[in-house]
Amino acid sequence: MRSVILSFLLALSLSLGAGAARADRTYTNPDLASDAIRLEAQVKKDGMALAKKPTAQLRKEAQEALAADDAQAALKSLAGLLAANPGNAAAWLADSRAMITTGDSDETVEPGTTGA
Secondary structure (H helix, E strand, O other): OHHHHHHHHHHHHHHHHHHHHHHOOOOOOHHHHHHHHHHHHHHHHHHOOHHHOOHHHHHHHHHHHHHOOOHHHHHHHHHHHHHHOOOOHHHHHHHHHHHHHHOOOOOOOOOOOOOO
8 A cells, every 4th residue: 555655646746747847848939039139129220210209209100101001101100119119019010010011021921820
């Protein structure tokens, strides 16, 4: 009986240890991470001159350009907005949509795919 209990405890401890080891894994793509850093640096470089404008004005200019289907003008305003506030998720989303509209993206992703 004692050996059964010890075997059970050993099996239990091994299974719990294996579960903890699996939880420590990270699922990141280093290429994607470096591309994101490179994109943010490029946007900062391109938008620094525009970053001196108030963010409300840049946001308004970008919205007006997108409403007028002028993606190039929207990209300029969004670059300034992102240079001033790189944590603005809505601006990143608008920027990516404007890039897709202009065809200014590294690769085309087919609908229904992940692009990976």
